[in-house]
Amino acid sequence: xxxxxxxxxxxxxxxxxxxxxxxxxxxxxxxxxxxxxxxxxxxxxxxxxxxxxxxxxxxxxxxxxxxxxxxxxxxxxxxxxxxxxxxxxxxxxxxxxxxxxxxxxxxxxxxxxxxxxxxxxxxxxxxxxxxxxxxxxxxxxxxxxxxxxxxxxxxxxxxxxxxxxxxxxxxxxxxxxxxxxxxxxxxxxxxxxxxxxxxxxxxxxxxxxxxxxxxxxxxxxxxxxxxxxxxxxxxxxxxxxxxxxx
Numbered sequence: 541x542x543x544x545x546x547x548x549x550x551x552x553x554x555x556x557x558x559x560x561x562x563x564x565x566x567x568x569x570x571x572x573x574x575x576x577x578x579x580x581x582x583x584x585x586x587x588x589x590x591x592x593x594x595x596x597x598x599x600x601x602x603x604x605x606x607x608x609x610x611x612x613x614x615x616x617x618x619x620x621x622x623x624x625x626x627x628x629x630x631x632x633x634x635x636x637x638x639x640x641x642x643x644x645x646x647x648x649x650x651x652x653x654x655x656x657x658x659x660x661x662x663x664x665x666x667x668x669x670x671x672x673x674x675x676x677x678x679x680x681x682x683x684x685x686x687x688x689x690x691x692x693x694x695x696x697x698x699x700x701x702x703x704x705x706x707x708x709x710x711x712x713x714x715x716x717x718x719x720x721x722x723x724x725x726x727x728x729x730x731x732x733x734x735x736x737x738x739x740x741x742x743x744x745x746x747x748x749x750x751x752x753x754x755x756x757x758x759x760x761x762x763x764x765x766x767x768x769x770x771x772x773x774x775x776x777x778x779x780x781x782x783x784x785x786x
Contacts, residue, residue, distance in 0.1 A: 543569035543624045544725075545616070545647065546708065548700040549634045550594040553587035560607045560637050561586065561596055564697030566688075566705060567619065575688055576612040577698040579604045594696060607641040620646045625725065629653050629668045629704055631732070650728045652704065652711060657775075658731045659714050661739070668703055677706040738779040755783040 550562035559582045567574040579596070581604045591597060607613050616638075624647045628634050631651035638645075656666045663674070672678050685692045685702055693699040715724040740750045746761070755762055762780045765772060772780075 541570055543567055543619060544627055545619055545624060546627045546701050546704050547616075547634060548628065548697040548704065549637050550596055550697045551590065551637055552582055552584045553590045554633075555587075557584055558587070558590075558637070559584045560641055561601050562594070562697040563607060563610060563612045563616070564699075564701050565612065565616065566701055567615075568705075573688060574615075575690065575698065576615055577690075578610045578612040580607040580610055580613075581605065582607075595693075613641065613643070616643065622646055622648065624648070625650055625729070627652060627704070627708065629700070629707075648729050649732060650725070651732045652708060652728075654736065655711060655715075655728050655731045657736050658734065659711065659718065668700060668707060671707050671710075672703050675707070675710055677703055677710075680706055735778040736775040737782060738776055751779055751783045752786070755786070759784060 545565050545567055547563075547565035549560045549564070551560055552558040559580075561580050561582050562578070563580060564577040565575075567576075579601045581601050586596060586598060586601075604610075620643070626635075626645060626647040627650045629651070630653045631649055635645055635649070652668075653666055656663070656671070660666065663670070681692045681702060684690075684706065688702070690698055690702055692702060711728070712724045715722075715727050719727050738751065741747050741754070746754050746758075751762070762784055766777065766780055
């Protein structure tokens with residue numbers, strides 16, 4: 541039977557040298573829920589900007605096992621097969637951090653951030669904490685946390701996993717409504733890997749304008765973006781090419 545691993549990490553920072561200092565995940569499937577939540581030591585000092593977000597200080601990880609030596613990591617390796625599903629909000633970040641710890645993903649991946657951008661395209665933001673308040677998930681957290689023995693804190697790995705669990709239920713329901721004849725889990729896997737068609741600019745001189753409008757009035761600007769802006773992401777690049785070729 542497939543298992544579903546809802547995961548989040550906290551790290552020393554977001555740069556190339558940074559490493560995992562908290563690994564939290566839930567394992568769903570098989571009739572119960574397993575919870576893993578461990579602090580990990582790191583040779584890389586925790587950056588102050590990171591502490592400001594997750595409130596993990598050096599004394600909290602002192603004398604803790606390294607990520608690879610933790611019980612949580614070893615359990616994750618045990619679950620790492622193609623039958624199971626890894627579910628993360630903004631998966632590329634956490635998977636890249638785990639890769640630095642020697643973990644190469646073999647599970648099917650669901651990135652709820654990308655799925656949310658497909659399903660809730662009109663929302664002004666797609667961060668997990670945004671949906672926590674927008675969807676009223678925080679109202680159900682204490683009951684769920686008490687049941688699982690979890691302390692809820694924003695930007696804490698296991699606290700964010702609990703929020704992810706509640707959000708996943710809402711996301712699944714929305715997918716079932718939109719695609720009633722398709723397995724919602726497999727649809728989430730598909731949407732994770734599908735390009736996102738961005739409809740309007742949220743930055744720059746054409747902020748608020750649709751890409752289709754700009755393609756009609758100033759296509760040279762879009763071609764300039766493709767040629768000169770190295771920092772535009774794959775979804776924006778895909779969307780610009782789509783409207784220019786339409």
